[in-house]
Amino acid sequence: MTTIPIAEAFDQLLKEPLPLRITAYDGSASGPEDAPYSFHVRNERGLAYLMTAPGDLGLGRAYVTGDLEVTGVHPGDPYDALVMLQKGLKFRRPSAPELVRLLTGLGLSHLKPPPPPKEEHLPRWRRVLEGMRHSRTRDSEAIHHHYDVSNAFYELVLGPSMTYTCAVYPNDDASLEQAQEYKYDLIARKLDLKPGMRLLDVGCGWGGMVRHAAQHYGVKVLGVTLSREQATWAQEKIKEMGLDHLAEVRHSDYRDVTETGFDAVSSIGLTEHIGVKNYPSYFGFLHDRLRDEGRLLNHCITRPHNRKEETGAFIDRYVFPDGELTGSGRIITDVQNAGLEVMHEENFRRHYAKTLAGWCKNLADNWDACVAEVGEGTARVWGLYMAGSRLAFERNEIQLHHVLATKTTADGRDGFPLRPSFEHDAGNRG
Structure with a gap:
């Protein structure tokens, strides 16, 4: 031979x-x-x-x-x-x-395949032991795999905002922190938040939107997350900021929220985790949480087409188990079919590429501390995944869309002015 x-x-x-x-x-x-x-x-x-x-x-x-x-x-x-x-x-x-x-x-x-690295999650076909895809048990395990890494690690990579979703850059020179602040404020303006309103933030992460709405708009906010680590961190931060009279973060499945009559619902980075086949029930659930003329803002990663497409093998095993993406057209269709009227939509694809570049810089700048916190293998996973995702956003292989909708009444009242006011930076801060 x-x-x-x-x-x-x-x-x-x-x-x-x-x-x-x-x-x-x-x-x-x-x-x-x-x-x-x-x-x-x-x-x-x-x-x-x-x-x-x-x-x-x-x-x-x-x-x-x-x-x-x-x-x-x-x-x-x-x-x-x-x-x-x-x-x-x-x-x-x-x-x-x-x-x-x-x-x-x-x-x-x-x-002969060597044993996979310890950072690798089970393949899709073996996850049946955790329940059917997007069952409560399996969703909880998937969220635990990705988000319960280490709050200290996330602080090093994400920065002070502790925001693990696409930022919105008001200009090319804005910092990552400024862009995350601008993103939250843009969402608050799109939802037309005012003092005394009630906001539900599903998949709230470490509570960035929860805190922003409570602090700057005087809104009473309920956030829910499947990650216990996130919920604990968020509640401590809320108390530290003296916002516990307005803000609450629960360790809970969004489907366990029984309250209704919210003035607004924000979903920032949750739709990617629920499964495309569950979009109708998901948006139906959010519709039922809103009062008449209440608004929904859905912020999520999408494909540039409307076919359902699972994530690649590396992302599925190491980053987002059970992740599925599709296009903004499919999301708009299911939002409309749930009885909501879509009022505005926009794509922040290039903003996510800039966001990922900022996170990679943070990881590189804090490499030794990150490795000490989670181990070199996990740190390498994050560097590879974020750099690869940045490239995918730049090449228009994935996108990030906002879909803004309202619960229009039977007689056609939608609660919107003739022209949107949310691009004005002043917003409605109290």
């Missing part, structure tokens, strides 16, 4: 030469020596990860364990290397004889 050098095997699978340097533990190398970035396969386990799970899952496994080293970028922000990789990595489909020769040349022993 002829042994094939690892770097040479990569070359044989490519349509054109890589603009990157590939090296491996067997001493082989390919690509320009002066390439700005290089990928080094450190050991046999790394090769086995790449051979047994071709694509983003194998690359992710090797990278998370450190079996695949990337030089020229910080592990907290590998964005530049991913851009180069996406531009240059064009595989061809080998013939069956070629594939057999490559596999045998690299060693058939590498076709």
Whole structure:
């Protein structure tokens, strides 16, 4: 049996030469020596990860364990290397004889999958033990996997706002914190919040919208989250700010909210988790929480098309288990079918790319503290996922949409002026 050098095997699978340097533990190398970035396969386990799970899952496994080293970028922000990789990595489909020769040349022993990294979640088909997809039990487990990492880690990555959703940049020079503040205020203005109103914030995270509405608009707010860590942090922050007479965050499934008659409902980053097939019941539930002429603002990641599409294998196993996305058209359809009138819609795709760049910078700047808090594997997962997501937003593979709707009455009262007033920065702050 002829042994094939690892770097040479990569070359044989490519349509054109890589603009990157590939090296491996067997001493082989390919690509320009002066390439700005290089990928080094450190050991046999790394090769086995790449051979047994071709694509983003194998690359992710090797990278998370450190079996695949990337030089020229910080592990907290590998964005530049991913851009180069996406531009240059064009595989061809080998013939069956070629594939057999490559596999045998690299060693058939590498076709035995190594145990996955400890940071990896179960595959979709094995999650049946946690319940049916988007059952309460399984949703709770999925949220726990992603959000109950470490509040201290999130403080380092997200910054003082503790906001893990797309910011809205009023201008190119705005900081991440300024953009998060502007996002919350824009949502408050879209919902036309005024002192004395009642707001329900579903999937409230660490309570950023809850605090903003209570502090700046004098609104009585109920936030709910499936993450116990988030709820505990949020309640402590609310008390620290002296807002506990107006604001409450519950550790609860949104479906357990029994109160009705809210003046407004905000859903900021929850729709991604509930499953496309559950949109009708979800928006129906929110409709029933609103008073007549009450408003709903739905903020969520979408696809640039309206087909249901599951997330990729790496994102599903390491970041958002059971995640599903579709387009804004599907969301608008289900909002309308729930009996709400859609009044406004807009896309913040480029804003999310900027938001992710800010989070990656925070991770890189606080790398040692982040690793000490959650371990290098988890820190690498976050760097890779956020940098890759930034690239996807920039390339219009995913988007972020606001859909603003109202509970119009039977005789046509919608509670809106003839022209929207929410673009005025002054808003209705009390």
